Amino acid sequence: MSDQETSDQTPASAPGPALRPVRGAAHRAVAALAVAALAWVVRAVWHVRLAMTGQPASGPPDQGGGQHRPLTALEDSYHQVSSVGGAVTVLCALAFLSWLDRVRDNARALSGAEPRYGSFWLYLGWILPVVNLWIPRGVVADAHRSVFPDRRLPAVVNWWWALWLAGLVGGAGLIYTDSTNEVIARAYTDVLPLLAADAVIVAAAGTAALMIRTLTTAQQRRMDETALTGRPGTAP
Structure with a gap:
């Protein structure tokens, strides 16, 4: 068999996985973090307003035994602020995960190695108890x-992870068991822990944005180098 025939029968090597554009996802995640931080600043302002106004003579909104008194205008507006903040947090999480998914895919393409944690952990690793700590x-x-x-x-x-954990387990931060009415009662009686939790969450959002920028910049430079050599994937 001739060399030409052997060459024709040799299968071409499969191209590596394509690199995915990451800058746009990074910009969206940073913007979402900025909006989330602003939402928590507004929440902190309402905590201060509640503390300065003081608890009405009729007592907290939750009267006990399943009884609730009518909300004041300030308390009702806090419910709205809390709802908007929760919705913004969900959108922020989706933007962050979209960025992280692209970073993981590009890391696989650039290194040729499978991720240590599969896609299952990319999403459920944040909400499963205990393992969500690391x-x-x-x-x-x-x-x-x-x-x-x-x-x-x-x-x-x-730094980002330490602040995230502090906000997660702070008792009045990202995840807590108190209802909105119970948080209002806490603002009337002991607002400082609420403000501390608000500050930690805002700081966590800021460091998360800096982390996204740092990791994206490093990966983008490696992607640009890859584009010049044509390996291991196609340039974005």
Whole structure:
């Protein structure tokens, strides 16, 4: 058999996975974080307003035994602020996950290695008890380290995660068991823990935005280098 015939019968190597544009997703995630931070600042302002106004003589909104008194205008507006803040937080989470999904896909294409944590953990790792204390950070760290194994993980990743955990378990932050009326009662009687939780969440949003910018910039530079060499995937 001739060399030409052998060459014709040799299957061409499959192209590597395509790189996905990441800057747009990063910009959307940062913008969503900014809006979420603003929503929590507004929430903090309402906490201060409630504390300064003081609890009405009729007592807290939840009177006990399943009884509730009519809300004041300020209390009713706090319910609206809280609802808007919750909706903004959900949209922010979706934007963040969209960015992280692209970063993970690009890390797989650039490194040729499968992620340490599968897609299952990308989403459910945030809400499953106990494992949500470390897996989301692990997903972010793995995406960066697989592309840059010789570099130290940027410190901003650890700052973001520490603030996220503080907001998560702070008792009045991102996830808590109190109803909105119970939070109103707490603002009347002990507002400082609420304000501390608000500050931590705003700080977590700020560090998350800085982390997104840091990791995106590093990955984009590697993608640009890949575009020049034509490996391992197609340039965005």
